[in-house]
Amino acid sequence: xxxxxxxxxxxxxxxxxxxxxxxxxxxxxxxxxxxxxxxxxxxxxxxxxxxxxxxxxxxxxxxxxxxxxxxxxxxxxxxxxxxxxxxxxxxxxxxxxxxxxxxxxxxxxxxxxxxxxxxxxxxxxxxxxxxxxxxxxxxxxxxxxxxxxxxxxxxxxxxxxxxxxxxxxxxxxxxxxxxxxxxxxxxxxxxxxxxxxxxxxxxxxxxxxxxxxxxxxxxxxxxxxxxxxx
Amino acid sequence: xxxxxxxxxxxxxxxxxxxxxxxxxxxxxxxxxxxxxxxxxxxxxxxxxxxxxxxxxxxxxxxxxxxxxxxxxxxxxxxxxxxxxxxxxxxxxxxxxxxxxxxxxxxxxxxxxxxxxxxxxxxxxxxxxxxxxxxxxxxxxxxxxxxxxxxxxxxxxxxxxxxxxxxxxxxxxxxxxxxxxxxxxxxxxxxxxxxxxxxxxxxxxxxxxxxxxxxxxxxxxxxxxx
Numbered sequence: 199x200x201x202x203x204x205x206x207x208x209x210x211x212x213x214x215x216x217x218x219x220x221x222x223x224x225x226x227x228x229x230x231x232x233x234x235x236x237x238x239x240x241x242x243x244x245x246x247x248x249x250x251x252x253x254x255x256x257x258x259x260x261x262x263x264x265x266x267x268x269x270x271x272x273x274x275x276x277x278x279x280x281x282x283x284x285x286x287x288x289x290x291x292x293x294x295x296x297x298x299x300x301x302x303x304x305x306x307x308x309x310x311x312x313x314x315x316x317x318x319x320x321x322x323x324x325x326x327x328x329x330x331x332x333x334x335x336x337x338x339x340x341x342x343x344x345x346x347x348x349x350x351x352x353x354x355x356x357x358x359x360x361x362x363x364x365x366x367x368x369x370x371x372x373x374x375x376x377x378x379x380x381x382x383x384x385x386x387x388x389x390x391x392x393x394x395x396x397x398x399x400x401x402x403x404x405x406x407x408x409x410x411x412x413x414x415x416x417x418x419x420x421x422x423x424x425x426x427x428x
Numbered sequence: 429x430x431x432x433x434x435x436x437x438x439x440x441x442x443x444x445x446x447x448x449x450x451x452x453x454x455x456x457x458x459x460x461x462x463x464x465x466x467x468x469x470x471x472x473x474x475x476x477x478x479x480x481x482x483x484x485x486x487x488x489x490x491x492x493x494x495x496x497x498x499x500x501x502x503x504x505x506x507x508x509x510x511x512x513x514x515x516x517x518x519x520x521x522x523x524x525x526x527x528x529x530x531x532x533x534x535x536x537x538x539x540x541x542x543x544x545x546x547x548x549x550x551x552x553x554x555x556x557x558x559x560x561x562x563x564x565x566x567x568x569x570x571x572x573x574x575x576x577x578x579x580x581x582x583x584x585x586x587x588x589x590x591x592x593x594x595x596x597x598x599x600x601x602x603x604x605x606x607x608x609x610x611x612x613x614x615x616x617x618x619x620x621x622x623x624x625x626x627x628x629x630x631x632x633x634x635x636x637x638x639x640x641x642x643x644x645x646x647x648x649x650x651x652x653x654x
Contacts, residue, residue, distance in 0.1 A: 268650050320601040327598040334588040344584045347647045348598060351580070354643050355602045358636050362605035 201414040208407030215401025222394045230390045239303040242296050244390050248398040249292040250318065256286030256402060257321060260328075261353035264346035273417065276342045279349065280332070281409035283325050285402050290322045316363040317356070324352035435520040439528025444535060446505070457498045457540045464490045465547040479552035484615030488607050490544050491537075491567075492574070496599065498540065499533050499578035500585065500592040507586060516652055526579065526648035530641065533575040541567040557618040565630055566617070570610035573637035577602055580644040583651045602640075609633045 226244040233240035259282035267275035297315065298308040309315070328345045335341035383391065447453060468486045472479060506512040515525060545567065548554060557563065581598045588594055613629035 268647075316604070320604060323597065323601045327594065327601070330590065330594050330597060331584055331588055334590045334594065336589070340587055343650045343653070344587060347580070347584060347650055350647060351577075351602065351643055354639060355605070355636075358605040358632075358639065359602070362608040362632065 201411050201418070204407050204414070205411035208404050208409075208411055211400055211404030212408060213404070215397055215404050218393075218397030218400060222390070222397050225390050225393070230386050231384065233387070236304055239300060242300045243387075244394045246293060246296040246300060247391065248395040249289045249296065250314075251395060252398045252402050253286050253290040253293055253318065253321075255399070256282045256289060256406075257325065257349075257353070259406075260286060260325070261349045264349040268343065268346050268350070274414075276346070277410050277413035277417075278406075279346065280413065281406045283328055283345075283349065284409055285406050287322070287325055287329070288405070289398065289402060290318065290325070293318060294322060311363070313360060313363045317360050320359055321352070321356065324348065328352075432521070432524055435524040436528045436531065439515075439520070439525060440532045440535075443529065443532035447532070447536060452505075453498045453501060453536060454539070457494050457536070458543055460494045460497055461490060461540060461544045462547050464493065465544075465551045468548075469551050480554055480618060483548050483552045483554055484611045484618055487544055487548050487614060488570070488611040490548075491541055491571070492600075492603060492607065494540055494544065495537050495571070495574050495578055496592075496595055498536060499575055500582050500595050502529055502533060502579055502582045503586045516654075522649035522652060523645040525652075526645050527641075530575050530579045530644065533579055534572055537571045537575055538568055541571050554618055555620070558620045559617055559623045562623045562626060562630065563614065563617045566610055566613040566626070566633060569630065569633035569637050570606050573606050573633065573640045574603065576637060576640035576644045580648055580651065583648065587651070605632065605636050609636070 222244060226241045230241070230244070232238060233243075260279045263275045263279040263282065266272075267279060297318075301310065302308045328348045331348060332341040332345040335344060468490070472482065503512055506515060516522070518525075520528075542564075545563070549556070577599050578595075581595055582592075584598065585592055585595045609629040609632045613626040613633070616626050616629075617623070
């Protein structure tokens with residue numbers, strides 16, 4: 199696909215994602231039934247887990263494309279890694295702001311050292327480091343390699359970090375969707391949750407493609423400027 | 429294989445000799461350890477908490493900060509007079525350079541870790557606990573994992589404009605397992621609990637150090653290539 203094609207698809211997907219987000223908000227306020235024990239605040243559920251899953255997908259893509267970049271040295275892999283990491287930061291920030299708001303009401307505390315909270319916070323900081331080394335190198339190629347190393351090292355040590363923080367007892371609810379006995383959520387809640395996940399992924403893919411096309415356009419501009427100067 | 433080990437050995441020897449002659453990093457790190465112990469003593473209200481309850485955590489935090497201070501300068505002296513280029517152009521493979529640097533950093537940090545332990549035992553009136561050997565093992569394995577990460581990322585930070593400022597942001601999130609298992613083991617051992625109770629911690633510290641070493645050795649070449 200050409201860059202123009204990628205950009206067009208990105209615009210369409212991002213617009214669809216934003217429209218879908220409106221739909222998700224409408225459905226979660228006016229359509230889905232209110233949860234019995236937590237009441238109205240539980241509606242943040244239709245934003246928080248989808249944001250979290252999208253974050254993990256984004257950081258997974260970033261780590262994978264970073265490793266492939268170091269191996270194949272194709273610029274496009276680095277654009278993909280950077281675009282995915284930026285998307286991951288955005289959705290990670292959504293997750294890290296909606297989580298404490300929900301936790302304050304549901305658990306009575308903004309923050310707790312629960313394994314998944316700790317993991318996502320640390321993941322967010324690993325990718326903050328990713329962007330810091332990237333933007334503070336004189337030589338862009340060096341920045342690409344440095345940030346790829348940060349992403350790979352982070353993804354390799356994530357299992358350790360997770361194992362170690364599980365040492366602290368867990369307050370976070372156990373999985374309600376993906377488990378052996380099948381989902382234990384009521385039908386309408388599950389429908390909305392999965393709709394919201396789909397919307398978040400479409401929005402992420404749209405932003406990802408837009409960002410990727412922007413990086414490609416920037417690259418092309420540099421090439422043309424260099425050719426014009428010669 | 430023996431050539432590889434000799435290349436690693438030469439780099440370790442060169443670094444340790446340099447450190448022995450200048451004593452630059454050791455002096456700074458040693459002074460830091462003692463002064464951190466002094467400040468931690470004044471920051472603790474002993475009418476509220478017993479020193480031995482928080483000593484293990486303070487020991488590990490001192491080790492982390494002190495380690496960053498020293499390990500962050502791994503490539504400093506060499507890059508200042510261009511010797512790093514020479515080292516990288518030498519026929520030694522990049523991972524041999526990484527392992528050599530990591531081992532010499534480890535030797536330095538382990539000595540500092542012993543000093544930190546001694547300082548806190550003295551200032552906080554701690555007993556050596558149930559097993560000095562297991563305590564040394566915990567400090568040793570923790571230091572090894574730390575220097576593996578620290579050496580890799582000090583090469584990264586040396587290449588950025590921000591220098592050592594960016595190092596904690598890169599290293600701290602990854603150090604969580606080391607602090608949890610290390611401080612956990614140290615606290616229990618200092619409290620006189622049996623070694624069997626911390627065997628799991630020691631195994632995890634060892635596994636963490638191994639993964640950090642292997643990943644560091646594999647990724648180092650991408651950091652220093654030009």
